[in-house]
Amino acid sequence: MKRWIVAVLFACTALPAWADVKIQEITSPGGITAWLVQEPSIPFVALELRFRGGASLDLPDKRGATSLMVGLLEEGAGELDAQGFARATEELAAGFSYDSGDDTVSISARFLTENRDQAVALLRTSLVEPNFDDASLERVRGQVLSIIRSNEKDPNEIAARAFDQLAFGDHPYGSAAEGTVDTVSALTRDDIVAAHAAAMARDRLYIGVVGDISAEELGALLDTLLGGLPATGADMPMPATLALTGGTTVVDYETPQSVALFGHAGIERHDDDFFAAYVLNTILGGGGFESRLMTEVREKRGLTYGVYSYLAPKDLAALYIGSVASANDRISETVSVIKAEWAHMAESGVTQDELEKAKALLTGAYPLRFDGNGAIARIMVGMQMDDLPIDYIATRNDKVNAVTLDDVNRVARELLKPEELRFVIVGKPEGL
Amino acid sequence: MRRILALLTIGLLAAAPARAAENVSDFTLDNGMQVVVIEDHRAPVVMHMVWYRSGSADETAGVSGVAHFLEHLLFKGTDKLEPGEFSATVAAQGGRDNAFTSYDYTAYFQRVAADRLELMMTMESDRMVNLRLGQEEILTERDVIIEERNMRTENSPGALFREQMNAAQYYNHRYGVPIIGWRHEMETLSLEDALAYYGTYYAPNNAILVVAGDVDPQDVLALAKTYYGVLPANPDLMPRDRTSEPRQTSARRMVFEDPRVAQPYVTRSYLAPERNPGAQSQAAALTMLAEILGGGSTSVLNQKLQFEQQKVIYAGAFYGGTSLDMTTFDLTVVPADGVSLQDAEDAMDAVIAAFLEEGVDQAQLDRIKMQLRASQVYARDSVESIANRYGRALTTGLTVEDVQAWPDVLQAVTEQDILDAARAVFDRKQSVTGWLTSGHATGGSQ
Numbered sequence: 060m061k062r063w064i065v066a067v068l069f070a071c072t073a074l075p076a077w078a079d080v081k082i083q084e085i086t087s088p089g090g091i092t093a094w095l096v097q098e099p100s101i102p103f104v105a106l107e108l109r110f111r112g113g114a115s116l117d118l119p120d121k122r123g124a125t126s127l128m129v130g131l132l133e134e135g136a137g138e139l140d141a142q143g144f145a146r147a148t149e150e151l152a153a154g155f156s157y158d159s160g161d162d163t164v165s166i167s168a169r170f171l172t173e174n175r176d177q178a179v180a181l182l183r184t185s186l187v188e189p190n191f192d193d194a195s196l197e198r199v200r201g202q203v204l205s206i207i208r209s210n211e212k213d214p215n216e217i218a219a220r221a222f223d224q225l226a227f228g229d230h231p232y233g234s235a236a237e238g239t240v241d242t243v244s245a246l247t248r249d250d251i252v253a254a255h256a257a258a259m260a261r262d263r264l265y266i267g268v269v270g271d272i273s274a275e276e277l278g279a280l281l282d283t284l285l286g287g288l289p290a291t292g293a294d295m296p297m298p299a300t301l302a303l304t305g306g307t308t309v310v311d312y313e314t315p316q317s318v319a320l321f322g323h324a325g326i327e328r329h330d331d332d333f334f335a336a337y338v339l340n341t342i343l344g345g346g347g348f349e350s351r352l353m354t355e356v357r358e359k360r361g362l363t364y365g366v367y368s369y370l371a372p373k374d375l376a377a378l379y380i381g382s383v384a385s386a387n388d389r390i391s392e393t394v395s396v397i398k399a400e401w402a403h404m405a406e407s408g409v410t411q412d413e414l415e416k417a418k419a420l421l422t423g424a425y426p427l428r429f430d431g432n433g434a435i436a437r438i439m440v441g442m443q444m445d446d447l448p449i450d451y452i453a454t455r456n457d458k459v460n461a462v463t464l465d466d467v468n469r470v471a472r473e474l475l476k477p478e479e480l481r482f483v484i485v486g487k488p489e490g491l
Numbered sequence: 492m493r494r495i496l497a498l499l500t501i502g503l504l505a506a507a508p509a510r511a512a513e514n515v516s517d518f519t520l521d522n523g524m525q526v527v528v529i530e531d532h533r534a535p536v537v538m539h540m541v542w543y544r545s546g547s548a549d550e551t552a553g554v555s556g557v558a559h560f561l562e563h564l565l566f567k568g569t570d571k572l573e574p575g576e577f578s579a580t581v582a583a584q585g586g587r588d589n590a591f592t593s594y595d596y597t598a599y600f601q602r603v604a605a606d607r608l609e610l611m612m613t614m615e616s617d618r619m620v621n622l623r624l625g626q627e628e629i630l631t632e633r634d635v636i637i638e639e640r641n642m643r644t645e646n647s648p649g650a651l652f653r654e655q656m657n658a659a660q661y662y663n664h665r666y667g668v669p670i671i672g673w674r675h676e677m678e679t680l681s682l683e684d685a686l687a688y689y690g691t692y693y694a695p696n697n698a699i700l701v702v703a704g705d706v707d708p709q710d711v712l713a714l715a716k717t718y719y720g721v722l723p724a725n726p727d728l729m730p731r732d733r734t735s736e737p738r739q740t741s742a743r744r745m746v747f748e749d750p751r752v753a754q755p756y757v758t759r760s761y762l763a764p765e766r767n768p769g770a771q772s773q774a775a776a777l778t779m780l781a782e783i784l785g786g787g788s789t790s791v792l793n794q795k796l797q798f799e800q801q802k803v804i805y806a807g808a809f810y811g812g813t814s815l816d817m818t819t820f821d822l823t824v825v826p827a828d829g830v831s832l833q834d835a836e837d838a839m840d841a842v843i844a845a846f847l848e849e850g851v852d853q854a855q856l857d858r859i860k861m862q863l864r865a866s867q868v869y870a871r872d873s874v875e876s877i878a879n880r881y882g883r884a885l886t887t888g889l890t891v892e893d894v895q896a897w898p899d900v901l902q903a904v905t906e907q908d909i910l911d912a913a914r915a916v917f918d919r920k921q922s923v924t925g926w927l928t929s930g931h932a933t934g935g936s937q
Binding site: 098100101102103105141142149151152154159169170188201202204205208209211212214250275286287313314315316318346347348349354358359360361362363364365384385386389416419421422423424425426427428429430431432433 | 584602
């Protein structure tokens with residue numbers, strides 16, 4: 060009899076489509092705000108935390124401190140050493156991942172309903188009372204130094220470092236978030252403790268939660284998990300000044316395929332023209348196999364496996380960038396084709412047919428992003444960090460559809476600056 | 492009568508818990524095409540996949556890379572579709588499409604709104620038999636796959652090293668040839684080569700349709716009959732009798748030197764048995780062995796070498812049991828600064844020898860089994876990963892029943908099973924040991 064009841068309940072709780080599910084904003088008794096989608100059909104919760112600021116909070120001579128600090132969060136906390144913390148996580152079958160980027164420290168967690176309280180208590184220790192013990196510091200420092208040395212010989216990483224340096228100079232955006240061999244070798248435990256206090260405070264925290272949990276349960280969970288964090292952290296980093304100029308930079312490196320990054324100034328997320336620029340980029344180089352760059356460079360000429368362009372509106376600067384790779388004896392033709400397409404788009408814009416296809420792609424693809432609890436939690440955190448309203452999901456496709464041909468072509472003229480494109484090429488390019 | 496019915500019901504439920512949880516249905520069309528439907532009604536989305544039971548290891552000698560080359564060419568035209576129109580049509584529906592090739596399979600997929608499924612089937616069934624290729628697009632696309640090889644392999648010393656390791660591991664099986672192909676053979680791939688592979692393997696009796704998402708299994712079956720069911724089977728399709736390995740009797744060693752290497756490491760691969768239909772227990776024991784030895788920081792190799800002896804910065808163990816033929820069990824150690832590759836390799840071997848003496852830590856085995864149980868809960872959040880799991884299994888000789896039995900087979904693994912499997916697989920005569928170095932101080936860590 061019990062089995063039969065379970066079967067019927069399962070049938071009744073089948074969920075409506077995601078578009079119909081409302082996001083709730085909840086505030087915990089302790090005053091912590093989060094966005095929640097209740098999704099009880101699978102007995103687990105996906106939790107996404109983001110702290111604004113990230114690796115750009117590194118002090119000038121402490122580059123890599125935030126990144127190393129985040130790498131140490133799971134390497135011993137509270138009463139547990141690194142192995143003890145890992146064993147405890149495995150016993151609960153929880154999953155915690157800790158990551159940092161230019162603008163954020165992010166923590167993604169998932170845990171089962173059956174041991175939720177224990178999982179949250181364990182996660183709390185790693186966020187609020189990490190040990191940063193010397194043994195872990197030295198061991199993880201060794202791993203980071205190995206990664207830095209490997210990056211120094213990876214053509215994609217070499218290109219990114221050179222491009223960022225040209226674009227942002229001494230600003231943190233201008234160097235690798237993981238630091239250099241020199242800076243990381245010099246970091247002390249005090250530096251790590253300071254980076255923790257600077258980056259992980261409640262005044263810069265955004266939270267998205269999806270899964271088998273009620274609003275009331277989540278409120279209590281948030282206070283337990285995050286109530287012990289300091290209320291405030293370091294001042295936010297200064298805006299970055301974009302120093303990029305037009306031209307080509309070659310980094311000589313013995314490898315058969317040249318790797319290229321290219322770009323110039325971009326457009327802010329809150330600019331009124333952002334959606335027009337987004338549609339424009341879909342047509343130029345963001346829309347997969349159908350983009351103009353893909354058609355001209357790959358499909359017609361076979362010069363590359365992939366060429367892409369991206370709008371990169373970061374917190375402190377906005378870039379419009381792209382990437383491509385071609386054999387050393389073909390990269391020069393690739394660069395010529397990209398420059399020509401950039402100029403052609405700036406001068407002639409897009410056609411009505413291209414515009415309609417790009418809108419169909421963007422509006423049709425949008426609901427496909429909501430595929431799983433973790434994905435939805437990440438989307439909700441991104442919306443909060445971009446200061447978007449809680450009903451944004453329902454209105455987003457209208458914003459895409461409102462873009463006109465005149466909008467796109469005006470933005471193409473204003474945004475695309477073929478003479479300002481900087482190419483950074485790593486390899487042994489011929490004929491440039 | 493009622494009592495018997497009740498018992499029968501309980502028995503069925505007990506026998507197929509995974510099936511119930513994953514909402515899986517399977518059918519076979521009259522022309523031999525298999526159909527698997529996985530329901531997930533949380534979002535109005537569907538993943539439509541066609542998997543062919545043929546990959547790079549089914550190529551004939553001399554045309555390595557042709558399976559993957561053909562995969563690219565399937566995005567060119569048919570009688571009804573212009574070159575590029577397939578992907579353009581998917582994009583116009585807001586969908587995403589792509590394809591991938593491995594040793595044992597080639598698969599094509601589109602992820603679209605659930606109400607566009609019929610259009611996807613129209614196009615995918617069309618290109619299964621109606622491909623039309625011209626000489627010009629062959630040459631351009633061949634340049635694209637060579638650039639793909641440049642990106643994935645030629646620009647990466649680690650990838651070149653793995654390619655040489657694989658070639659040394661297999662004396663007589665096509666698993667020793669890279670999926671993307673040897674460069675000198677890729678450069679001569681022709682229209683005829685591609686069409687020969689297409690004519691042999693692209694047929695409904697060599698294909699599996701996997702549809703996952705917000706769909707009704709009976710609706711999917713009806714559409715599948717309409718679009719795929721009308722295609723003729725290839726009567727000449729042969730069983731997958733590939734060349735097999737002779738007895739391997741000599742340990743192989745190699746040193747791969749490349750100035751682009753910043754971090755040297757040691758890898759050892761051993762020839763290892765794969766999952767087989769109705770006989771998955773040895774593969775299950777090897778799956779657990781890989782977790783015990785190299786799965787995360789609490790694993791035996793990391794605990795001993797990274798934490799206690801501090802000789803490595805990372806250690807790993809890998810076993811991919813979902814394979815049609817003999818697979819490998821791999822160990823990797825990345826030495827800490829100042830530790831030579833020889834010292835790291837010796838330390839790794841000493842830990843393995845001690846493990847075989849001391850046996851399995853029961854608490855560790857319990858933790859791994861708990862994580863496996865939980866992974867069945869987490870897996871339900873991604874219908875695409877379930878679809879991929881079925882596609883890989885069914886193209887490597889396993890059945891739907893094998894896929895559904897697998898979690899229970901894993902839970903049933905004992906310490907003795909693991910040690911027996913370890914002793915059987917850790918035979919140096921069937922192994923390849925490789926050092927990846929910068930070439931400056933072979934045997935050193937710099």
